[in-house]
Amino acid sequence: MNTQVSEAPARESSTDGAGPTIRLATTPRPDAADGPPKDLEYIVELQDVSCYYGSVRAVRNVDIKVAKNAITALIGPSGCGKSTLLRTINRMNDLVPSYHAEGQILLDGQDLFAKAVDPVAVRRRVGMVFQKPNPFPKSVYDNIAFGPRINGYKGNMNELVETSLRRAALWDDVKDKMKQSGMALSGGQQQRLCIARTIAVNPEVILMDEPCSALDPRSTLQIEELMAELKRDYTIVIVTHNMQQAARASDATVFMTMGDDRAGYVVENGRTIDIFTNPKNQLTEDYVSGRFG
Amino acid sequence: MALGSPAATTSAGRFEPALMRRKLVGTLFYGACLAAIGILLLTLILLLVQVLTRGLPWLDVQFLTGVPSRRPVDTGILPALVGSLEIALIVGLLSFPVGVAAAIYLTEYARDSRVNRLLQTNISNLAGVPSIIYGILGLAVFVRLLGFGTTVISAALTLTLLILPVIIIASIEAFKAVPNAQREGAYALGATRWQMVRQSVFPAAAPGVMTGIILAMARAIGEAAPLLLIGAAGFVTFLPNPVSGNYSVLPVIAYNWAKRPQDDFQGISGATIIVILLMMLVLNGLALIVRARLSRHIQW
Amino acid sequence: MSAQPMSLTRRRPMSEQVIERLLFLAAAVGVVTTAGIILVLAFQTLEFFAEVNPISFFTGTVWSASIAPYTFGVLPLVSGTLLVATTAMVIGVPLGLLSAILLAEYASPRVRTVVKPILETIAGIPTIVLGFFAINFLAPQILQPILGKQNIGIFSALSGGIVVGVLVTPLIASISEDAMRAVPRGLREGAYAMGATKFEVVRKIVFPAAISGIMASIILAMSRAIGETMAVVLAVGTQPQLTFDPTESIQTMTAFIVQISAGDTPQGSIQFKSLFAVAATLFSMTFALNLISGWVVRKFRTAY
Numbered sequence: 001m002n003t004q005v006s007e008a009p010a011r012e013s014s015t016d017g018a019g020p021t022i023r024l025a026t027t028p029r030p031d032a033a034d035g036p037p038k039d040l041e042y043i044v045e046l047q048d049v050s051c052y053y054g055s056v057r058a059v060r061n062v063d064i065k066v067a068k069n070a071i072t073a074l075i076g077p078s079g080c081g082k083s084t085l086l087r088t089i090n091r092m093n094d095l096v097p098s099y100h101a102e103g104q105i106l107l108d109g110q111d112l113f114a115k116a117v118d119p120v121a122v123r124r125r126v127g128m129v130f131q132k133p134n135p136f137p138k139s140v141y142d143n144i145a146f147g148p149r150i151n152g153y154k155g156n157m158n159e160l161v162e163t164s165l166r167r168a169a170l171w172d173d174v175k176d177k178m179k180q181s182g183m184a185l186s187g188g189q190q191q192r193l194c195i196a197r198t199i200a201v202n203p204e205v206i207l208m209d210e211p212c213s214a215l216d217p218r219s220t221l222q223i224e225e226l227m228a229e230l231k232r233d234y235t236i237v238i239v240t241h242n243m244q245q246a247a248r249a250s251d252a253t254v255f256m257t258m259g260d261d262r263a264g265y266v267v268e269n270g271r272t273i274d275i276f277t278n279p280k281n282q283l284t285e286d287y288v289s290g291r292f293g
Numbered sequence: 294m295a296l297g298s299p300a301a302t303t304s305a306g307r308f309e310p311a312l313m314r315r316k317l318v319g320t321l322f323y324g325a326c327l328a329a330i331g332i333l334l335l336t337l338i339l340l341l342v343q344v345l346t347r348g349l350p351w352l353d354v355q356f357l358t359g360v361p362s363r364r365p366v367d368t369g370i371l372p373a374l375v376g377s378l379e380i381a382l383i384v385g386l387l388s389f390p391v392g393v394a395a396a397i398y399l400t401e402y403a404r405d406s407r408v409n410r411l412l413q414t415n416i417s418n419l420a421g422v423p424s425i426i427y428g429i430l431g432l433a434v435f436v437r438l439l440g441f442g443t444t445v446i447s448a449a450l451t452l453t454l455l456i457l458p459v460i461i462i463a464s465i466e467a468f469k470a471v472p473n474a475q476r477e478g479a480y481a482l483g484a485t486r487w488q489m490v491r492q493s494v495f496p497a498a499a500p501g502v503m504t505g506i507i508l509a510m511a512r513a514i515g516e517a518a519p520l521l522l523i524g525a526a527g528f529v530t531f532l533p534n535p536v537s538g539n540y541s542v543l544p545v546i547a548y549n550w551a552k553r554p555q556d557d558f559q560g561i562s563g564a565t566i567i568v569i570l571l572m573m574l575v576l577n578g579l580a581l582i583v584r585a586r587l588s589r590h591i592q593w
Numbered sequence: 594m595s596a597q598p599m600s601l602t603r604r605r606p607m608s609e610q611v612i613e614r615l616l617f618l619a620a621a622v623g624v625v626t627t628a629g630i631i632l633v634l635a636f637q638t639l640e641f642f643a644e645v646n647p648i649s650f651f652t653g654t655v656w657s658a659s660i661a662p663y664t665f666g667v668l669p670l671v672s673g674t675l676l677v678a679t680t681a682m683v684i685g686v687p688l689g690l691l692s693a694i695l696l697a698e699y700a701s702p703r704v705r706t707v708v709k710p711i712l713e714t715i716a717g718i719p720t721i722v723l724g725f726f727a728i729n730f731l732a733p734q735i736l737q738p739i740l741g742k743q744n745i746g747i748f749s750a751l752s753g754g755i756v757v758g759v760l761v762t763p764l765i766a767s768i769s770e771d772a773m774r775a776v777p778r779g780l781r782e783g784a785y786a787m788g789a790t791k792f793e794v795v796r797k798i799v800f801p802a803a804i805s806g807i808m809a810s811i812i813l814a815m816s817r818a819i820g821e822t823m824a825v826v827l828a829v830g831t832q833p834q835l836t837f838d839p840t841e842s843i844q845t846m847t848a849f850i851v852q853i854s855a856g857d858t859p860q861g862s863i864q865f866k867s868l869f870a871v872a873a874t875l876f877s878m879t880f881a882l883n884l885i886s887g888w889v890v891r892k893f894r895t896a897y
Contacts, residue, residue, distance in 0.1 A: 425872070
């Protein structure tokens with residue numbers, strides 16, 4: 001185990017051109033233990049991304065890479081722009097009137113900020129699960145079928161609904177309640193319903209904005225187990241306040257904090273185990289050891 | 294839990310998002326929304342243009358200071374103008390204390406009992422009763438039962454009942470908007486409930502309350518239907534005495550003239566409507582000023 | 594000599610209790626008004642029914658109150674009223690809902706400052722002005738050129754219905770806008786996150802979630818249209834007839850009440866008494882609609 005940990009960053013630094021101020025994406029393939037190290041595959045690359053509300057800069061100069069089929073956790077004190085950054089990746093924040101972002105976000109090499117790119121198309125490929133479970137006031141079935149329907153799904157809808165619910169580990173709970181309102185489910189079930197409807201449109205990346213903050217510990221654990229299953233097929237980026245959750249559930253961790261200009265920036269990022277056991281930056285160490293934030 | 298690859302999801306079907314078409318539908322819909330507003334704006338403009346082109350040629354000093362005559366050229370609206378003003382004034386004076394008191398009771402005193410819920414729902418239901426029904430009530434109670442006859446006072450009482458629900462609802466909103474800290478601050482100084490309301494909540498709610506009352510007076514000036522039942526006549530050639538004798542109001546004479554097919558009568562009807570609209574404009578402006586004045590010192 | 598300590602058990606002063614009583618009386622004025630309306634209508638209507646069989650009143654298809662033989666079948670007035678109200682809904686529902694959607698979902702602050710005053714101005718216009726507009730402009734310069742003078746006169750249910758439709762638009766718009774604004778942002782974001790377009794979010798998420806408020810606004814507008822008087826009385830004419838053709842001249846319940854009260858009908862006459870029976874019918878219809886609208890809000894409200 002130890003050898004692998006020390007091995008990865010060394011190999012890493014040779015593959016990307018690290019910037020001078022910010023240590024760059026050192027997100028190794030998480031389950032390196034599964035076999036011999038392969039070339040890392042990144043699905044999302046943020047290059048010099050800054051986010052603004054009006055003239056106020058909320059996030060500055062973020063350069064990170066998100067590894068495919070891994071769980072990347074965004075941690076940091078509240079107000080440091082984690083959610084803003086996350087909501088920039090699927091261009092959700094375009095809906096906020098005063099908001100704009102600069103830089104580049106590459107999804108499979110394609111710039112999401114390019115003029116010709118439609119945010120609506122981006123959001124189908126980059127799904128999102130929210131802090132507060134937000135099932136639509138529709139039946140369980142229609143909650144899942146909503147996305148596929150609007151996105152012109154051609155195929156057996158019943159099958160797709162069932163598969164999606166099974167993958168979200170919710171099928172057994174709701175198979176007899178398909179016509180019931182999604183809002184009648186328990187909090188944890190609602191959140192899994194939201195995950196199920198997200199994967200029903202088959203996105204490449206799933207963004208999760210503190211998905212467990214409104215849930216009890218048992219439901220939280222269920223969601224974490226689910227994430228571990230889902231990462232085989234999807235790439236997950238999760239914002240969390242819960243340090244244990246980041247340590248427990250993620251493969252890579254990005255630590256952000258707020259600068260003197262009140263803009264959030266990335267202090268350090270790398271393998272979760274490195275960030276938590278061997279942080280290179282004092283700020284990171286203070287934060288993960290609970291001395292700050 | 295066994296999971297397939299992402300391909301497994303799509304093997305059964307595929308996505309054809311057809312984004313261009315969906316965006317087009319959305320754009321068309323947005324266009325429809327704008328068109329709806331366009332139609333409303335156009336209607337409003339046509340309406341004003343129509344009233345102005347018909348009425349302006351007739352609007353002169355003689356029209357404002359004269360009395361009705363059989364011939365449109367000689368006619369004037371002074372009795373109706375005075376009648377409308379008298380009624381609006383009495384309505385304002387009557388509905389202010391009652392409306393505010395009712396709102397104070399419902400927001401500051403009433404506990405959540407069945408009686409009080411009944412009072413609340415009753416007021417919102419009253420706001421939906423057609424105005425002409427109030428005319429019937431006024432005819433039966435004020436004109437006949439209480440013997441006030443077809444006078445300004447009967448008309449004013451009827452319109453007071455008509456606009457009270459509106460005033461109460463507006464005042465309730467104003468009282469509810471006062472932060473609780475205002476109340477607690479007064480209580481902490483040992484105020485009784487009434488002292489708290491009078492010294493603390495009412496001054497804070499006053500701008501909203503006054504605005505509501507002025508706007509309700511504007512509505513009373515434009516109201517004609519109930520007054521047709523309270524005997525507002527088209528042809529009154531003297532200035533009305535509030536408590537006895539016939540009276541007339543602007544919207545009723547506008548209606549009476551609009552019923553006549555001749556262009557001249559449509560003209561003087563239009564001129565009367567201009568006067569009504571001007572009065573409402575003045576009251577609306579007044580409401581804005583009062584609101585700005587009274588709320589100058591209130592900030593939270 | 595020591596100062597008397599202030600009692601903590603002092604009774605509420607008398608004045609406080611009197612004030613509370615007075616305030617309660619003011620709040621009770623509404624109940625008195627409602628009771629007054631119901632009593633007046635009930636008594637006078639019963640007097641009318643002593644002379645006219647209620648069954649023939651409610652089922653009769655001929656209304657002739659001013660020309661002998663006097664016949665009091667209310668259906669022509671009811672159908673006339675419904676014809677106007679339905680036409681008004683055809684106009685007012687799309688205009689009101691589209692305005693509401695524009696305000697709640699699309700409008701930038703700049704657009705709002707244009708749209709809101711338009712709606713508020715329409716809501717504030719005395720309804721007599723709309724009646725004036727109908728006979729001076731809408732009928733002669735729009736409807737007659739389009740439909741042909743031989744097909745539609747100056748007075749028609751269509752002309753009255755259109756102006757009433759404009760009149761109820763602000764009512765539908767403001768209640769529906771409130772209902773749509775009450776839909777939590779999280780639901781919209783959830784839909785956007787699945788790759789929905791703005792229109793899809795509005796149509797498939799916001800609109801269904803706000804449906805109880807929207808339905809209530811439409812029912813209230815219907816009630817308002819049924820009770821509208823001055824805009825209608827000028828526009829629709831004075832011919833009570835049982836018809837479903839909106840180009841015909843008809844008479845509504847409210848227009849009949851105006852006709853009797855503004856004329857020189859003697860107060861004790863059967864014609865004058867019929868006014869109360871018609872008013873009672875009108876009141877029952879609008880009151881029922883208002884109750885239904887409140888019930889719809891409670892019954893179909895989406896709890897978030």
